[in-house]
Amino acid sequence: MLDFAIFAVTLVVVLVVAVLYLYPSSRKASGIPGLNPTDEKDGNLQDIVNKGSLHEFLLSLHQDFGSVASFWFGGRPVVSLGSVDLLRQHINPNRTTDSFETMLKSLLGYRSAIGGDASDAVMRKKMYEKAINSSLEGNFTLVLELVEELVGKWRSLPEDQHTPLCAHMLGLAMKIVSRLTLGQRFRDDTEVIAFRRKHDAIWSEIGKGYLDSSSEKSKKGCTEKAQSEMESVLLSVVRERKAEKKPTAFVDFLLQSSLTERQVLEDCMVFTLAGSVITANLCVWALHFLSASQEVQDKLREELQEVFGSDPVSLDRIPQLRYCQQVLNETVRTSKLTPVAARLQEVEGKVDEHVIPKETLVIYALGVVLQDAQTWSSPYRFDPERFEEESVQKSFCLLGFSGNQTCPELRFAYTVAVVLLGTLVRRLKLHQPKGQITESRSELVSTPKDETWITVSRRDV
Template sequence: MLDFAIFAVTFVIILVGAVLYLYPSSRRASGIPGLNPTDEKDGNLQDIVNRGSLHEFLVSLHQEFGSVASFWFGGRPVVSLGSVDQLRQHINPNHTTDSFETMLKSLLGYQSGMGGGASETMIRKKLYESAINNTLRNSFPLVLKLVEELVGKWKSIPEDQHTPLCAHLLGLAMKTVTQLALGERFNDDAEVISFRKNHDAIWSEIGKGYLDGSLEKSSSRKGHYEKALSEMESVLLSVAKERKAHKKQTVFVDTLLQSSLTERQILEDSMVFSLAGCVITANLCIWALHFLSTSEEVQDKLYQEVTEVLGSDPVSLDKIPQLRYCQQVLNETVRTAKLTPIAARLQEVEGKVDQHIIPKETLVIYALGVVLQDSNTWSAPYRFDPDRFVEESVEKSFCLLGFSGNQTCPELSFAYTVATVLLSTIARQLKLHKLKGQVMDVRSALVSTPKDETWITVSRRS
């Protein structure tokens, strides 16, 4: 689930200090078809810049060279996998780590616990997932309350008034994540606003500034980023200290505090969930409501399912698995919007995909944005069609990519729960309408985000 800004930093952080090697004489990544470096120093950097993003570069790369292709970053070869079959061969032996979490921690310079063995990595991963699951069980009524507040606000809006999806749903995500992750301190809107200011400053620089080294060249921007990161870390440490003293066990950080994690590890995991949880939740909800606004038929099917499963009762955690069509809507939202277009792993041992050998310490890109719109896997890949997920083969392919099932990114699982509450609440009370002439411009980064504000209108369901 990256534009080149993300990729460049990840690449440097992960691979610097790894096994060093010179350009191979073949000028290819162990014989894997792909691009020669256009520059001895920068590799294919300029090619990626010219395409506008790493995702668009990978689309063209796989169109030219097939589902297993290579390119160069500086003097190092990178292998990209762009089909379900090739990903299946590579993912299965490497399922112990979460590529999204690994990338984000690398970007933030967080390395504690990342150099441990597979057993230590798996234990920490399970603790992180357990903390999120415990939080949802303990605080689900709060999720419902925050969603109902937003829907109540929308019901009061005149039907001809434009409603800004990005602003409202980012606000919902911020409130939900901060209160469920960090506790009652963030019932105060002033605390949420302060958190959002630092969150935005950190996330915006994660998504830009490295492509041309502009962040390093701008002392003011770098200082702003470092100040925001420092302030955010200070808040997280303060919250952990307060929660530990009171020995509560209701929110995300409480579960971490009951474990054997160090203070530094608790800080890092809290930062990752706070940053990624907000962005993924907000963007999943934004895209889902955007696609719903384009199809009255999908809204009506969702309404029918919600009324049949829930009756007049609000959604509950135990009822969510029964909302199968809602799950299909969210799956198709992730697929169509390419919500997480790129992931990456470092090849821990020598591997093989098809007839191609991937050397140890090679960075392997999962071109998920390419795979999610591959016509060999998905019929009519650019069409939003939740009914495609009725087919078992489609669901299996989606699970393999890490968007559902046992390998789902924990932050995405959290986002699915919040989004299900939102969709089920809206479906019974409102209809969503797309504004004529508005085009959603996608910004492909670590998480696919609308480039500009997205507007809809709402009307009461009769």
């Protein structure tokens, strides 16, 4: 449990360090109400640690100082925005620094897509998104097969057997992402298991390594082995796939572009890490909330039956699943799936009467906004039908969880989750074990603190 706590806090530190290291900012105080630094060297870092996570720290910060508040990381000011209205105002030509991408590329030593020419960054981002979409479309049958395999296993379980959601969903996500990213090499489960061990090692070792506050030392000393082993596998796949004439995998589509071999390797690493974690946790939370509400399950099943009947889920009919989309949107909102985002204030900006100086790091306190009672009625209740209101949909879209601003990994995760729910809910009922309390670690991706369990029973056909 201590390792998990260390991991949760250090991810935040890494994100902030990454952005401030890559984009040196002004040390001029913003004048925005907030905390004074409690330590000359570390600013308010110890306050974040004491709260247990950046999300909990931001909750307290905004409760004390309002929807726009400031704090300090080292000698540098950070501004946090904690309302939909302020986020709507904060529209400037800033470079978006995605939490996962910034953290991963900084920790792994990847600099080729951070900073530099803006047009090149935009082009590379479009290639990345196109490669994800193309690999998903071309391998949709494979996604169905892997989901069917999991559902088949669950159907064979005794009805009173508890199923560990986190373990099963991460396993499913790793299978899908590794196959779609790297192709046939990962048909064998032993390859996927070995790859998953490297994936787990990178995350766990990164968390432990930052305790000595020496990012370079920790990166080299704690993650070097896992990172180099994973990169070695990726590089060998990249070189093997260069001879492929018909692109089917994510790596193939990147190799068709003008990216260098190194850039292809980096994007493969980011997608395998970020794609797996976001997909796994979206599926975990969706099944967890469904298991607690038979009413929502029944309504979702009715829609699935109406759209697909007894046919498998098809990519072309997914847009017809209006209620399923609401269920997933409410899953993201209630779980605070990605509670923090960040932007660099590349030009001087303003929210309300407050001026945000150029080169200030601006935190979007999404976890605070997602459960703000002024924006969402009964914010702590799981209620997919709230998304029938146009105003709610617009607020959600503004936060980057739907529409054109959705990150490609989350779009990918939504599709996998629809296939899972569309297959599972029509065949099985989900039940939540009595007495189970599921709490989350709200960091870059909201994850249950402990294993989450469900039981399943067959539906009458």
